[in-house]
Amino acid sequence: MLQTKTDTRRVTDTDAPPVIEVRGIRKTFGSFVALDGINMSVPRASVGLLGANGAGKTTLIRTLLGLIAPDSGTATVVGYDTQHEGTKVREYVGYMPEAEGLPSNTTAADFVGHMAEMSGIPPRAARQRAADVLYQVGLAEERYRLIKGFSTGMRQRVKLAQAIVHDPKLVFLDEPTAGLDPRGREEMLELIERIYRQLGIAVVVSTHILEDVERVCDYVVILDQGRLIAAQSLGDLGDIGGEVIVHIEGDQEAFRRALEAQGITVREADLEMGFEELIVEVENESTYDLIRDIAVAQGALLRSLRGRSRSLEDIYLGNIGATREEVGARE
Amino acid sequence: MSDAANAPAPTARQASYGEVFDRGYAHYDGPREGRRRAVLSLFLYSIKRAMGIRKSWTAKILPALLYFSSFVPLIVIIGIAALAPDFNVASYIDYFGGIFMIVGIFCATVIPEILVPDRREKTLPLYFARAITRFDYVFAKLAAAAVLTMTISVLPAIILWLGTQLTAESPASAMRENIGDLGRVVLLGTLIALTLGTISLVISSMTDRKGVAIGVIIIGFLVITGISEVAVLELDMGWSNYFILGSIQAVFNAIASSLFDVVPDQEVQEANLDTWIYFAWVVFIIVAGSLFVRWRYSPRNAS
Numbered sequence: 001m002l003q004t005k006t007d008t009r010r011v012t013d014t015d016a017p018p019v020i021e022v023r024g025i026r027k028t029f030g031s032f033v034a035l036d037g038i039n040m041s042v043p044r045a046s047v048g049l050l051g052a053n054g055a056g057k058t059t060l061i062r063t064l065l066g067l068i069a070p071d072s073g074t075a076t077v078v079g080y081d082t083q084h085e086g087t088k089v090r091e092y093v094g095y096m097p098e099a100e101g102l103p104s105n106t107t108a109a110d111f112v113g114h115m116a117e118m119s120g121i122p123p124r125a126a127r128q129r130a131a132d133v134l135y136q137v138g139l140a141e142e143r144y145r146l147i148k149g150f151s152t153g154m155r156q157r158v159k160l161a162q163a164i165v166h167d168p169k170l171v172f173l174d175e176p177t178a179g180l181d182p183r184g185r186e187e188m189l190e191l192i193e194r195i196y197r198q199l200g201i202a203v204v205v206s207t208h209i210l211e212d213v214e215r216v217c218d219y220v221v222i223l224d225q226g227r228l229i230a231a232q233s234l235g236d237l238g239d240i241g242g243e244v245i246v247h248i249e250g251d252q253e254a255f256r257r258a259l260e261a262q263g264i265t266v267r268e269a270d271l272e273m274g275f276e277e278l279i280v281e282v283e284n285e286s287t288y289d290l291i292r293d294i295a296v297a298q299g300a301l302l303r304s305l306r307g308r309s310r311s312l313e314d315i316y317l318g319n320i321g322a323t324r325e326e327v328g329a330r331e
Numbered sequence: 332m333s334d335a336a337n338a339p340a341p342t343a344r345q346a347s348y349g350e351v352f353d354r355g356y357a358h359y360d361g362p363r364e365g366r367r368r369a370v371l372s373l374f375l376y377s378i379k380r381a382m383g384i385r386k387s388w389t390a391k392i393l394p395a396l397l398y399f400s401s402f403v404p405l406i407v408i409i410g411i412a413a414l415a416p417d418f419n420v421a422s423y424i425d426y427f428g429g430i431f432m433i434v435g436i437f438c439a440t441v442i443p444e445i446l447v448p449d450r451r452e453k454t455l456p457l458y459f460a461r462a463i464t465r466f467d468y469v470f471a472k473l474a475a476a477a478v479l480t481m482t483i484s485v486l487p488a489i490i491l492w493l494g495t496q497l498t499a500e501s502p503a504s505a506m507r508e509n510i511g512d513l514g515r516v517v518l519l520g521t522l523i524a525l526t527l528g529t530i531s532l533v534i535s536s537m538t539d540r541k542g543v544a545i546g547v548i549i550i551g552f553l554v555i556t557g558i559s560e561v562a563v564l565e566l567d568m569g570w571s572n573y574f575i576l577g578s579i580q581a582v583f584n585a586i587a588s589s590l591f592d593v594v595p596d597q598e599v600q601e602a603n604l605d606t607w608i609y610f611a612w613v614v615f616i617i618v619a620g621s622l623f624v625r626w627r628y629s630p631r632n633a634s
Binding site for chain 1: 356357358359361362363364365366367368369372373376380385386387390448452453454455456457458459460461462463464630
């Protein structure tokens with residue numbers, strides 16, 4: 001069934017078998033621990049792989065592609081063992097690297113067709129698919145031009161086209177919006193969104209830009225210093241229990257003092273939430289009545305009262321902080 | 332799946348000129364030929380790239396000139412043999428001696444194009460993310476270099492043999508009598524191709540600049556050959572005879588002389604090494620060179 005932008009925002013396919021299964025993967029380079037006992041089961045979805053530089057994202061991708069042998073642990077990708085069936089994994093998986101890496105003195109059609117053959121597609125079908133996929137990424141007119149004349153955005157599209165030309169079951173996109181201007185970034189995000197929702201290809205987007213993940217992903221995997229911080233559906237973020245955001249028009253300071261006088265904890269919301277908003281801790285149902293009554297008593301206008309949702313940033317910063325404290329305490 | 336993707340493909344009758352169709356994405360359910368197809372594709376693509384096929388016209392000039400230089404003398408030799416059968420223009424040894432430099436220039440200028448661009452343009456991660464192993468990659472590149480070099484070393488020699496036989500009074504009996512020459516020609520041409528091709532790939536695997544590879548191959552070849560031949564002729568010590576192995580041209584002169592049972596050049600006579608040493612040296616260069624290139628593309632050395 002086609003999932004379009006108008007469908008449910010989060011479309012993780014939990015009924016399908018997981019596209020990635022990782023059990024106890026550990027990888028070190030000398031004394032540097034790149035991956036530290038990763039365990040996860042990633043459903044067929046549009047997945048954001050988040051982490052700062054050096055968090056282990058690229059090492060994880062290279063391990064999942066069967067290009068690096070882990071020190072310990074096992075992984076399967078689209079049903080194939082990465083250590084013993086590496087070429088089979090890569091036959092059914094696409095990869096768009098972050099680094100600039102395209103031949104300059106060849107046409108987009110030739111190169112993408114060649115990449116299809118490199119995944120085992122016969123020449124005639126490869127040429128046909130190259131034309132179709134370049135059309136899908138918006139390079140139909142330019143496909144017979146030499147790549148050296150392409151802009152950064154067009155080159156990113158060629159890289160995307162070569163990653164999906166063999167109709168993979170899963171595609172890894174490493175920093176797909178790096179180096180793009182705002183318009184190019186927007187267009188790239190739309191393409192990525194289409195790859196899963198319309199083309200039906202599971203996607204793993206490796207990035208350090210939270211906004212990109214929130215925009216196009218349904219599921220998030222967060223790494224920090226080689227450790228798995230979180231692997232969960234973005235639809236499961238839910239509300240933060242016990243807190244509401246209150247927006248009033250009136251004397252905010254007086255309103256706050258009145259609540260605190262009743263023993264209620266109140267904090268100012270972050271600026272990005274709105275200057276006049278307060279975060280009020282809800283102890284029980286009567287707190288809502290109290291907010292209403294104080295607003296009425298002070299003649300303040302209660303504009304909104306809503307549960308506080310967790311953002312991806314909350315998860316990212318909260319989990320990383322907690323994990324680092326835990327590790328620090330252990331050490 | 333999208334509505335467009337689910338939509339039936341237009342039939343020939345429906346798809347009349349001027350109609351516009353939504354080209355929705357179609358999943359691929361045809362055959363997947365895996366590693367075999369990938370290695371073959373890389374092999375053919377490498378040859379095409381080196382020959383300048385589907386590249387700008389400037390990329391085709393040098394290979395075309397070298398093929399021209401290789402085949403024109405051949406046509407002249409066969410032509411003279413046809414018109415004046417008693418006039419012996421050139422023996423196989425003369426021919427191989429004559430085209431050795433052309434094959435050398437071909438290996439120095441064309442073969443780096445097989446390997447260098449993938450490093451320079453950073454396309455290696457794309458290749459290694461496909462359905463091949465690193466061994467497959469090196470194998471395809473070595474095979475491409477060998478086959479391409481053989482088109483300029485073995486192919487003209489086979490044509491020379493064929494032309495010589497066909498211009499004989501009785502072509503059929505000439506072919507039967509001289510079939511041994513064909514084997515020797517193919518063996519010599521193949522050894523030259525594999526040796527020079529491997530040396531070229533070894534140097535190409537160490538740089539991401541084609542100009543550097545070409546310079547090192549040509550200058551290295553001239554300098555090492557010069558030093559080796561002078562050392563053999565001027566130094567009068569037993570071990571100095573082995574310097575002859577530094578001159579690839581002299582090595583192949585020794586091998587060719589042995590194969591066709593003729594007197595070799597002066598420096599080869601001076602060195603006076605057993606023939607098997609030359610053969611062993613060539614095999615060592617091919618095997619060690621191939622292993623070196625494989626090592627250069629191990630995960631630690633290639634990104």
